[in-house]
Amino acid sequence: MAAGSRAGASESGAAEAGGDGPGTRAWEDRADRADRAAGEDQADPEAGEDASAGETGGRRRFGGRRLRATALAVLAAVLVLAGCGFFYRAHELRSAPAAENRALTDTAATTRVAGDIADDLARVFSYTPDGLDATERSARTVLTGRAARQYTQLIDRIRADVTKQRVTLSTQVVRTGVIRLDGDDARLLVFLDQVSRRGKAAGASAAAQLTITAHRENGQWRIVDITTR
Incomplete structure (x- = not known):
């Protein structure tokens, strides 16, 4: 009985040990x-x-x-x-003073003064040997003050040569810019093309740039001063 019990216990222990082994x-x-x-x-x-x-x-x-x-x-x-x-x-x-310069704000007035001055300059600076007196009379209606005196001096200086050498001068205004327009006073920058001929010789072309001071009298713009640039 003791031997059997020990054998059973051994088998039980081995089983318990084997139960936790690999596999x-x-x-x-x-x-x-x-x-x-x-x-x-x-x-x-x-x-x-x-x-x-x-x-x-x-x-x-x-x-x-x-x-x-x-x-x-x-x-x-x-x-x-x-x-x-x-x-x-x-x-x-x-x-002010920019708002006073109507050249920046009044297109109609600016266009008018530019057109009037361009026409005046083309008329007084275009002449023929036989029409110089008529040109001078016309100039008196559009020039005043210092500009009128300047023009008279010019005509007196060239009159003899114009008549003797049969000089013809044609002037065309190519561009006019109104620098300032304030009430009845205006200041303009004008570019001219001029062609002069002596007798039957070929014409000679020249360009001119003028600064014009103008004043309006009784609704008419008149040139007060002419400065060559």
């Missing part, structure tokens, strides 16, 4: 748990890398938003400054 279910369960734990440990670094990458991407997106915000702020500042410049320029044009 048993308990041993396989512990191996599976160990593998899962190892897999989790290996996955942790990747999770850390993903988190780090996420943080880097977040910083880049944040930096991009800040850059765009800064660019928009700079653009807004430029637009504001440009608008202020336009308003300032408009204020200058409306304020």
